[in-house]
Amino acid sequence: MSDETLTEEIEEEVEESIMVDESQEVEANPSSEQESKNVFDATTPLSASEYLNPPERNWVLPTFLGMFVVYFGYYWFTYLGTL
């Protein structure tokens, strides 16, 4: 293999590698868009319904309401009894 041939092959490999890098950059663009979208989302307040009633602990609100009803039920009937 002559020096010229070797140089041409190396130049072709370099060009190919540059093309591959560029294509990777092109592929990376959607993810960067996604990242920028995530950054935007990070400053948007979360859903109030999830915030106040966490989906993974859906018993929190019912138990609270149960305590509310029991407490004020006791309170109300005792109050009526004193009138």
Added chain:
Amino acid sequence: MAEAISTVGFLLDILVLMFIVHLHRRKDDRTWVQKMGASMMCWFLICHAFMHLLQFLPEWDLPFINALLYESWGGADWVMTEKDVMGTIFEEGLWKAAILGFFATALIMPMPVVKNANYFKAGFVVLLVLFLWETYYTWGAPTSSEDYVMFWPIWSTLPSLMVLYMTYLAWNYLSSPEGAETRLESFTDRAGLFAVMGVILWCGKNWFDFMAMFSTGEMFYWDGGYENGGLYVVADLVNRFELGMMVFPLLVLSVGSIIYLKNRGSALLGGIIFTFLALGVVNHLIYGSESPDYGVVSIFVDEADFEASFSLLTHGTMQSLARPLIVLFLVIRFGMVQVGHAPKLSRAMTIMALAGAMSVVTEILQPMLGVPQLLSGFFLGALLAFEIERKIMAAMQPKEDEENPDWTLEGDTGDGLHRFVNIAIGTYLLLTLVMGYLIGYGVMLV
């Protein structure tokens, strides 16, 4: 002694207020949520300081103040703390502004629940207008009507709803497992911490009367006008709801503290709740099923009287001392101000707060246990020797790994909303003062 508590409470309010204002005016990287929170805490402290001020202001015998706040409609009252109509209206207005400001903070800390700034503004304006109408209803022309029913429809309902909201946030936090695994949990945990402190701030002073719940104590079973029908029923429901909501958080926090102890192994909150209950039992043993008249106790207290001293130790300290200290904790813990701007001032603030609180507690304990209040000096010396104030300040700092986004809002920027709320509260207080003058001096609306 009552004057001493009011004085120390007033001084603490002013010191914490100046501390927050000094740091609040510095330019730094705080978010609009934190800045608005600092402003709302300032409004709270202004109102709270004024409440103390009204208790000993007449002693200074200032002609203009006497004329303005104590002499309308028949001259100064015989009790030194009793205001005239104008003074009372203005004090009520301050309280309403403080409640609204605190509620607004609970709705945005650490994440705004209302995403649209216009909804927030509309709600704020509607409530302030309703507050003004309520002032007219409770002091103005309607009072001379034969059908008049005396109650505060908004002033009683709004703080009750605020406490209900914060109690739920506290329940959500206390019943959650240790270590926030998701972004949502990290925010709800911080909201819950704010709520726990907020609930103690607003309701703690009433928890010593909890034992009266199990009897026919007048605090809870006062015979209102329920049987008269009509508006009396509404008034009774509002009053029952307000009184019930003073104690409901104690029930929730009691259950929550047990879960919290089980999940996270921390007995701190449980210990505080237990202290409230234990002091409530003593309170019940002293006063039976009736609640002491705290207004009378705070004015005519006999320093050698155990009962009066006990009332001040519980109800009085929670109202006068604990509130500014809780506000101090909240503003630092949630980054509403950054103490790094003035480390020496921050240290001094912590020492003064602790010294003030200790001196009052030892003064109250003096007639009860024979403990001389001079002991507070030794306590302060120990505090400085071990540099406990530095540890307290370090423990109050926001956690480094906490996410602190500058939340976006629809309709306006966060800073715009912050500005609007401040202007609205200032305008409301000015209008309240004018309305107080018009009604108090019988110029209009009467």
